[in-house]
Amino acid sequence: MTIAAGSNRSSRIAGFHKLSPRERLDLVAGFAGLDDAQVTHLANMGNLDPVLADKLIENVIGTMNIPVGVATNMKIDGEDVLIPMATEESSVVAAVCNAAKQNYETGFFTSVSGNLMIAQVQAVDVADPAGARIRILEKRDDIKAACDACDPVLVSLGGGFRDVEVRLLDTPSGTMVVTHLIVDTRDAMGANAVNTMAEKLAPAIAAWSGGRVYLRILSNLADRRLARARAVWKASDIGGEAVRDGMISAYEFAAADPYRAATHNKGIMNGISAVVLATGNDTRAVEAGAHAFAARSGRYTSLTTYEVDKDGNLSASIELPLAVGLIGGATKVHPTARACLAILGVTTAERLARIIAAVGLAQNFSALKALATTGIQKGHMALHAQNIAMMAGAVGEEIDRVARLLVERASVRMDVAQKALEEVRGG
Numbered sequence: 144m145t146i147a148a149g150s151n152r153s154s155r156i157a158g159f160h161k162l163s164p165r166e167r168l169d170l171v172a173g174f175a176g177l178d179d180a181q182v183t184h185l186a187n188m189g190n191l192d193p194v195l196a197d198k199l200i201e202n203v204i205g206t207m208n209i210p211v212g213v214a215t216n217m218k219i220d221g222e223d224v225l226i227p228m229a230t231e232e233s234s235v236v237a238a239v240c241n242a243a244k245q246n247y248e249t250g251f252f253t254s255v256s257g258n259l260m261i262a263q264v265q266a267v268d269v270a271d272p273a274g275a276r277i278r279i280l281e282k283r284d285d286i287k288a289a290c291d292a293c294d295p296v297l298v299s300l301g302g303g304f305r306d307v308e309v310r311l312l313d314t315p316s317g318t319m320v321v322t323h324l325i326v327d328t329r330d331a332m333g334a335n336a337v338n339t340m341a342e343k344l345a346p347a348i349a350a351w352s353g354g355r356v357y358l359r360i361l362s363n364l365a366d367r368r369l370a371r372a373r374a375v376w377k378a379s380d381i382g383g384e385a386v387r388d389g390m391i392s393a394y395e396f397a398a399a400d401p402y403r404a405a406t407h408n409k410g411i412m413n414g415i416s417a418v419v420l421a422t423g424n425d426t427r428a429v430e431a432g433a434h435a436f437a438a439r440s441g442r443y444t445s446l447t448t449y450e451v452d453k454d455g456n457l458s459a460s461i462e463l464p465l466a467v468g469l470i471g472g473a474t475k476v477h478p479t480a481r482a483c484l485a486i487l488g489v490t491t492a493e494r495l496a497r498i499i500a501a502v503g504l505a506q507n508f509s510a511l512k513a514l515a516t517t518g519i520q521k522g523h524m525a526l527h528a529q530n531i532a533m534m535a536g537a538v539g540e541e542i543d544r545v546a547r548l549l550v551e552r553a554s555v556r557m558d559v560a561q562k563a564l565e566e567v568r569g570g
């Protein structure tokens with residue numbers, strides 16, 4: 144049965160947030176005219192407890208299941224690691240497996256710059272910005288005491304306030320005095336910790352600066368929390384010097400051109416966001432930080448570098464902000480995130496960030512290798528063909544058979560899939 148759409152087409156639904164997920168779903172079904180199958184589908188929350196789902200965000204009516212795949216072959220800092228990746232995009236998991244297979248002997252080496260997060264406090268209408276900057280810096284000890292008092296648990300774990308910086312920003316409405324609180328958030332992503340500190344300090348900063356405080360919020364450009372990874376692929380293992388040189392040319396294209404760099408970095412984030420999501424971390428925070436970091440010189444560029452090393456092999460590296468944690472947000476409460484963290488076997492946020500950086504590099508290696516050789520479509524289409532086969536109605540064993548026909552015919556299209564399905568069913 145389809146619930147007729149239009150019985151109530153108003154988006155103003157009083158008390159919507161107070162309803163149960165099922166009650167909300169019924170209202171939405173009425174609004175949108177969802178059929179029974181769609182309602183049953185949305186009501187099935189899979190392996191996420193509806194009570195928990197309803198606590199994680201507001202106005203819940205269902206869940207969105209994304210496949211979790213595991214990338215194999217990764218060796219990171221001498222340790223074999225299985226990587227859970229949550230993504231809707233085919234080829235992403237396979238790309239990491241393939242890249243890691245080609246340098247399994249040596250693997251990836253990683254490091255981090257620390258766990259420091261930055262919170263910003265914006266003061267405006269300051270009569271003497273230069274003087275205000277010095278007055279705020281004079282208060283370092285008071286600032287440290289106030290920040291650390293906000294989070295004694297963090298301090299007991301070795302974290303807490305580390306430094307204060309004050310920047311003067313010229314804007315159309317005058318010079319802003321922007322105070323940066325630099326805080327070691329240890330194994331937390333740290334947004335809550337530093338936002339609390341910024342809000343707590345705001346009145347004092349207003350008084351010291353003689354201005355008015357507006358924004359008090361973390362910066363997602365977490366450039367004091369950089370993760371790095373490097374790896375070498377032997378030229379002989381990747382198809383020879385011509386492949387190596389094609390990949391370096393692909394990197395140089397991204398380094399020189401923001402149009403290409405956006406796509407190059409998107410590919411890197413295919414891997415990074417998949418692990419960030421699988422572990423219940425904030426994909427948008429990491430993505431914002433990565434892209435802002437890629438533009439730090441004033442021109443948007445590649446997050447990775449590729450060179451020929453002294454032995455003629457391909458030497459690659461990546462560096463980017465990676466604000467991820469093991470506590471707080473969904474990481475601790477989402478059972479899938481907890482299970483994924485258990486697969487990774489990580490006990491610190493630093494290790495998680497290091498693994499994620501290595502995954503980003505592996506992802507990028509595979510994309511550049513495919514692009515510099517056969518092109519991306521060959522491998523991509525084999526997997527994409529399965530999606531098209533399913534969209535055409537193939538089920539069970541039909542999916543692989545139809546997908547194979549599409550690849551053989553070099554035509555991964557819906558109409559071709561429908562015809563292929565008829566053939567498979569007919570024969």
Ligand code: MEV
Nearest residue numbers: 406407409410510511519
């Ligand atoms: C597709 O999701 C990602 C690529 O476009 C990345 C790249 O071009 O480097 C293949």
